[in-house]
Amino acid sequence: MTNGDEVRTVRDISGAGAVRRPAPRPGTRVPLARSRQRADAVRNRAQILAAAEQLFTEREPRSVTMDQIAKAAGVGRATLYRRFPDPASVAAALLDEHERILQGRLAYGPPPLGPGAPPAQRLTAFYTAAVQHLERHLPLALGTRPGPARFAGATYGQWRAHVRGLLAAAGAADPDASVDVLLSPLAPEVYQFQRYTLGFAPERIAEALGRLACGVLPDNRIG
Template sequence: MTRHTDLLAGQANAPAPAPTERADAARNRAKVLAAAAELFAARDPRTVTMDDIAKTAGVGRGTLYRRYPDTNSIAVALLDEHERALQERLIGGAPPLGPGAPPAARLAAFYAAMIELLDGHADLVLGAETGGARFATGAYGFWYAHVRALLREGGIREPDALVDPLLAPLAAEVYRQQRGRGLTSAQISDALGHLARSVFERGHG
């Protein structure tokens, strides 16, 4: 997850060839990711430890730590495929999510797509955000750059002060709290769409 800013700018560089992975290392990686996904889905991801993952995967602690420094990095690895698919749609997909629609419509579509991502993978997102790590992930940097670009395109004054507040409703903890209160995904998406439109209606000056 090191190329998100380049992707957003439409200037992605070809990644360097990945080193060949030994067969035993590949098997261990698959076991670790499968075990982590199972544990994150079964209970609050913030309570999952590296020892839990090593034990469930049937690998040694040294094997686990050689590849992943902490549980956040494992959750990020599990999320990467889903987040990259959304990033590609933001860069080159059909409007309103992709280019070609007004900024308000694109922000509303981004909110809807992110709620869809949380619907399927909130446990992984929460695992990746444990301990305030949300702001350090490459994905957050990508979302930040995307929303900031929309605000600038829409002529919003002081866009940098608005980006984090506009991304705050997409935190996994907020999403889970809202669902726990009985709100549906559609209700959350509709409310965020209204927020997106309001920002551009009132944010000029």
């Protein structure tokens, strides 16, 4: 010991011997390994999501594998699996980042998408925004879990609550049974079929959904 300081002994990584280091004095600020781990985790997640978004855009979304994502992101398989169990969960995380913006516009944006316009106008604006969202992010939407799993997702629940609220505000009959019918045209597979198999322009799809909104909802109440 030197100058009364406590000394701790650690073995260097080469195994060549012990390295004696003075212990930090009380009150000394020591960089925390946990902080470095958090920074590494944030960086790895950003790399994974950026690489995955590129893969989902370039390839058939449901053909993308975890090995491909790990290789493109420059991370190990273990690192990837610690954060995401499968490619669909990676796609869902990416899509969630984009969908938060739309949710904010629905809740706090100016009318007619945000509060303050009649329900039919708000539903029309919602359809237009959702079509734009699908046009930009269709590969990600197709890469998420299809079928029943989609209905359990946070985004579908939020969209369902929004449209159901518009139906109720308009005095529509049986909002609970009607809401899923009105959301069904926004299924990624439906949009893909209309957009790329039938060749409809996004504007044509949005206009048709707007006519549906006006036909279903009376335009005489503020939503």
